[in-house]
Amino acid sequence: MPLAMVKAGQRVHLVAVDAGRGLQARLADMGLVPGVEIEVVSNALHGPFIVAVKGCRMVLGHGITQKIMVA
Amino acid sequence: MKPKIVIALAGNPNSGKTTIFNKLTGARQHVGNYPGVTVERKEGYCRYGDMEMQIVDLPGTYSLTAYSTEELVARNFLIDEKPDVVVDIIDASNLERNLYLAVQLMELGVPLVLAFNMSDQARAQGHEFDIEKLSSYFGASIVQTVGHKGTGMKELLEAIVAAAKDGASEMNRNDENPSGALLSKATIHSPFRKRPVMDYGREIEEEIARLESLIKLKVTGKDKDNLRWLALKLLENDKAVRARFDTPEINDQIEKSAARIEKMLGEYPETAIAGRRYGFISGACREAARSTVELRHTISDRIDAVVTNRFVGIPIFMGLMYLVFQLTFTLGDPPMGWIENGFGWLGSQIASWWPKGSKGALKSLLVDGIIGGVGGVIVFLPNILLLFLAIAILEDSGYMARAAFIMDRVMHKIGLHGKSFIPMLIGFGCSVPAIMATRTLENRRDRLVTMLVTPLMSCGARLPIYALIIPAFFPQVWHAPMLWLIYVIGIALAVLSAKLLRSTILKGESVPFVMELPPYRMPTLKSVLIHMWERGWLYLKKAGTIILCISILLWAMTSYPKKTVFDVDYEADAAKSEGTYLSKVTRLNGLLGLPEGAPLLVQALRAELVMAAEQDKYYEHEAGYSDAKKKMDDEILGLTQAPDGGKLSDFLKMRDDVQKTRAAFEESISQDEVEKESSAYSNLSGIRDAALESLRRAAPGTYNAVIHYLDDIEAPFKDEKTRIEQAKQAEEMAYSVAGRIGLALEPFLRPMGFDWKIGTALVGAFAAKEVFVAQMGIVYSVGKADEKSEALREQLRSHYSPLVAFCIMLFCLVSAPCMATISVTKRESNSWKWALFQLGGLTALAYVLTVMVFQAGNLLGIGV
Numbered sequence: 027m028p029l030a031m032v033k034a035g036q037r038v039h040l041v042a043v044d045a046g047r048g049l050q051a052r053l054a055d056m057g058l059v060p061g062v063e064i065e066v067v068s069n070a071l072h073g074p075f076i077v078a079v080k081g082c083r084m085v086l087g088h089g090i091t092q093k094i095m096v097a
Numbered sequence: 098m099k100p101k102i103v104i105a106l107a108g109n110p111n112s113g114k115t116t117i118f119n120k121l122t123g124a125r126q127h128v129g130n131y132p133g134v135t136v137e138r139k140e141g142y143c144r145y146g147d148m149e150m151q152i153v154d155l156p157g158t159y160s161l162t163a164y165s166t167e168e169l170v171a172r173n174f175l176i177d178e179k180p181d182v183v184v185d186i187i188d189a190s191n192l193e194r195n196l197y198l199a200v201q202l203m204e205l206g207v208p209l210v211l212a213f214n215m216s217d218q219a220r221a222q223g224h225e226f227d228i229e230k231l232s233s234y235f236g237a238s239i240v241q242t243v244g245h246k247g248t249g250m251k252e253l254l255e256a257i258v259a260a261a262k263d264g265a266s267e268m269n270r271n272d273e274n275p276s277g278a279l280l281s282k283a284t285i286h287s288p289f290r291k292r293p294v295m296d297y298g299r300e301i302e303e304e305i306a307r308l309e310s311l312i313k314l315k316v317t318g319k320d321k322d323n324l325r326w327l328a329l330k331l332l333e334n335d336k337a338v339r340a341r342f343d344t345p346e347i348n349d350q351i352e353k354s355a356a357r358i359e360k361m362l363g364e365y366p367e368t369a370i371a372g373r374r375y376g377f378i379s380g381a382c383r384e385a386a387r388s389t390v391e392l393r394h395t396i397s398d399r400i401d402a403v404v405t406n407r408f409v410g411i412p413i414f415m416g417l418m419y420l421v422f423q424l425t426f427t428l429g430d431p432p433m434g435w436i437e438n439g440f441g442w443l444g445s446q447i448a449s450w451w452p453k454g455s456k457g458a459l460k461s462l463l464v465d466g467i468i469g470g471v472g473g474v475i476v477f478l479p480n481i482l483l484l485f486l487a488i489a490i491l492e493d494s495g496y497m498a499r500a501a502f503i504m505d506r507v508m509h510k511i512g513l514h515g516k517s518f519i520p521m522l523i524g525f526g527c528s529v530p531a532i533m534a535t536r537t538l539e540n541r542r543d544r545l546v547t548m549l550v551t552p553l554m555s556c557g558a559r560l561p562i563y564a565l566i567i568p569a570f571f572p573q574v575w576h577a578p579m580l581w582l583i584y585v586i587g588i589a590l591a592v593l594s595a596k597l598l599r600s601t602i603l604k605g606e607s608v609p610f611v612m613e614l615p616p617y618r619m620p621t622l623k624s625v626l627i628h629m630w631e632r633g634w635l636y637l638k639k640a641g642t643i644i645l646c647i648s649i650l651l652w653a654m655t656s657y658p659k660k661t662v663f664d665v666d667y668e669a670d671a672a673k674s675e676g677t678y679l680s681k682v683t684r685l686n687g688l689l690g691l692p693e694g695a696p697l698l699v700q701a702l703r704a705e706l707v708m709a710a711e712q713d714k715y716y717e718h719e720a721g722y723s724d725a726k727k728k729m730d731d732e733i734l735g736l737t738q739a740p741d742g743g744k745l746s747d748f749l750k751m752r753d754d755v756q757k758t759r760a761a762f763e764e765s766i767s768q769d770e771v772e773k774e775s776s777a778y779s780n781l782s783g784i785r786d787a788a789l790e791s792l793r794r795a796a797p798g799t800y801n802a803v804i805h806y807l808d809d810i811e812a813p814f815k816d817e818k819t820r821i822e823q824a825k826q827a828e829e830m831a832y833s834v835a836g837r838i839g840l841a842l843e844p845f846l847r848p849m850g851f852d853w854k855i856g857t858a859l860v861g862a863f864a865a866k867e868v869f870v871a872q873m874g875i876v877y878s879v880g881k882a883d884e885k886s887e888a889l890r891e892q893l894r895s896h897y898s899p900l901v902a903f904c905i906m907l908f909c910l911v912s913a914p915c916m917a918t919i920s921v922t923k924r925e926s927n928s929w930k931w932a933l934f935q936l937g938g939l940t941a942l943a944y945v946l947t948v949m950v951f952q953a954g955n956l957l958g959i960g961v
């Protein structure tokens with residue numbers, strides 16, 4: 027399921043990034059690699075998300091949250 | 098051979114690089130530019146023992162794969178300029194993320210020192226590190242530091258020197274030339290400590306080996322030691338490294354390797370490699386770092402729960418912005434007054450080197466050109482510094498990243514994302530640092546759009562134009578809404594143009610928005626001041642260089658060529674008007690009960706005119722000034738002692754009393770800025786009328802004669818005198834270069850309701866917006882004018898309608914950004930094309946818009 031559907035407060039694991047090579051590499055550089063734990067700190071319908079990855083907070087735009095597959 | 102050893106400070110943004118840089122270098126630093134891209138480059142010097150070090154503060158970067166211009170600069174420096182030692186400044190309270198860069202630096206093979214900065218915070222949050230172990234994992238010494246307190250600086254320097262010696266001894270073994278300072282020590286140093294090698298797993302390692310053997314034949318010199326790194330970068334599809342090995346054979350192998358890895362691991366090579374690196378870091382941290390991590394972000398998260406809340410987030414943001422602007426303007430006001438007075442004093446000091454009324458070219462250049470021009474810009478420094486101070490506080494505390502998050506949804510609608518909002522905010526201070534702040538944007542199209550529309554954010558320099566015009570044409574209650582309207586028009590236009598650009602020439606998929614959210618942190622005074630100053634300095638530099646030159650140029654353009662033979666004989670006109678005045682005065686005799694044709698009154702008033710003309714030549718403290726007064730007093734005294742002299746002195750006394758009463762009224766009105774129609778106004782005018790009435794009752798005849806004299810004889814005479822002076826100055830102005838340009842432009846300006854005088858001022862405004870007001874002052878020859886000049890407002894009111902006034906503000910808001918902006922756009926976009934596009938586009942937009950507003954206003958009869 028896409029990260030966009032995860033509720034605030036939930037923890038999930040990244041399965042894959044369904045995006046072009048560039049964006050995949052970019053996200054991997056930021057620690058969004060398969061297997062990593064993602065906690066959704068705040069989510070906004072059609073807006074950006076705040077997630078915690080490896081103890082670090084980051085903002086992900088709405089478009090990206092639909093491309094990140096999690097379980 | 099390098100004269101000194103070069104130390105680079107690398108690290109994630111906000112990890113404390115600049116703080117440590119300042120601690121190490123103290124005052125011994127300077128700011129330069131990186132060649133090619135202009136990013137301010139800070140370097141400084143530091144001596145430790147007998148080692149002289151040059152320290153470079155690099156822009157923050159999260160990885161060696163550069164996504165933004167800033168990151169590219171850091172990467173290129175590390176790779177191309179090969180510093181002797183790289184110090185990776187790590188935020189120890191956020192270790193895993195920060196170590197990612199450290200792994201890459203380790204792989205790059207540069208002599209490396211890790212500074213675990215923010216160790217105070219790390220400790221407070223319950224992190225514990227096994228420094229020994231971590232140090233062996235990364236093959237680098239680790240020093241724990243607290244940047245702003247200077248803790249660990251000595252140890253850091255020790256580690257740097259040791260790493261430099263290590264590096265040098267290795268270079269020596271490889272028959273290379275280490276820095277001169279290191280040569281002697283290096284030979285006696287023990288063999289180089291072997292750096293650990295990351296193991297990427299069989300699949301990836303095999304492909305690395307394949308590529309290594311392929312490129313082995315192509316590399317020379319130092320690259321030979323870097324074979325593994327180069328192969329890895331090729332596999333990671335690194336653009337710069339691939340360009341270095343752009344042969345069909347190698348490209349072919351890279352494609353094949355990538356395909357194989359994809360097939361076996363189900364990931365692109367670069368994703369897999371990043372995954373392994375994070376795996377390595379996780380492993381290292383599991384072994385050597387203990388923490389109660391979950392505690393770390395709780396305070397931060399709790400603040401975020403409010404600040405980024407869907408409902409209250411935007412109101413809080415708006416409230417903060419309001420506060421920022423309110424503080425900027427209220428706190429900025431007093432120092433602005435001091436600076437204004439300072440420059441005023443300086444101007445009059447310099448003017449007094451010449452006799453009063455002298456028209457010397459040098460005096461005029463210094464006082465009107467340079468002090469007037471540069472002073473007009475420096476006056477806004479307090480406002481701009483305060484705005485930058487507020488922005489620095491917002492940035493350092495971590496709120497700015499949240500603001501970008503909040504604004505993302507809005508910005509998204511215009512095809513940009515949240516990060517573009519920060520440069521735009523800085524644009525309210527000055528476009529130059531704002532455009533430089535676009536460097537943090539990763540996508541070139543986003544960056545260009547942001548750069549192009551940033552000048553529409555009404556900068557501090559445009560404020561005096563509004564401050565002059567609004568009170569001149571609009572009633573008090575309209576002042577604030579009018580100013581607000583202008584700002585909002587700018588913002589709305591920026592939004593519309595961004596949208597337009599994004600859907601036409603700068604079309605393209607909107608780039609993904611990813612941004613780190615730093616934890617909230619109490620900003621330290623010093624670092625906030627440094628950040629404020631870095632941007633403020635750009636503004637000052639503009640004042641010191643461009644505006645100084647422009648002021649001189651504009652001064653010359655408005656002063657030359659000088660007209661010597663005038664179309665009209667102004668002196669004859671003045672003499673004629675004086676004659677008319679005196680003959681009218683003669684007719685007062687009847688009213689005063691003096692014999693017809695009696696010369697007393699005429700002689701007394703002529704003596705006053707003579708004195709005024711004489712006093713014009715001297716400063717008040719000079720002898721000539723009081724001599725002239727004494728001469729007149731003697732003459733009038735003589736006249737009053739003549740027969741009928743009593744009537745003359747009654748007249749003069751009554752005149753002075755009436756004038757005093759009227760002047761007192763005017764003064765209190767202007768001092769307290771009393772509005773007409775207000776109760777205070779009718780109060781004051783009541784007091785005045787009562788005073789006049791009692792004067793009238795004391796001597797009705799004399800009083801009536803005085804009123805007749807003041808209102809029907811003296812006032813028209815004075816008006817005529819100013820008219821003649823202004824006509825003369827206008828003729829001079831029209832003859833000058835600036836005037837000719839204005840006149841040539843007039844046909845184009847007419848549709849906007851502008852005349853050639855505004856045209857000349859607009860020429861000045863192109864150089865720098867601030868110049869507009871001073872230039873209007875010159876064309877209307879009201880002397881030195883600033884945005885508070887009542888005389889200039891009076892002139893504007895009598896020449897233009899409120900509609901035209903609004904059009905002036907609109908045009909100045911939108912039209913051609915100042916030259917400094919154009920040149921910074923050129924530098925930052927690396928092409929004249931975009932700079933000229935910005936210039937042309939905004940000017941065209943301003944023109945079309947202003948013509949529309951003026952014509953529509955005229956048709957509908959609004960403000961005409």
Ligand SMILES: Nc1nc2c(ncn2[C@@H]2O[C@H](COP(=O)(O)OP(=O)(O)O)[C@@H](O)[C@H]2O)c(=O)[nH]1
Binds near residue numbers: 108110112217
């Ligand atoms: N608590 C704490 N704050 C620090 C430390 N070092 C720097 N800071 C603060 O962290 C903020 C960011 O520092 P700065 O040097 O601008 O980071 P840069 O972006 O890497 O140059 C500033 O407000 C510093 O005062 C430290 O060791 N401990």
Ligand SMILES: [Mg+2]
Binds near residue numbers: 114115116
């Ligand atoms: Mg810095």
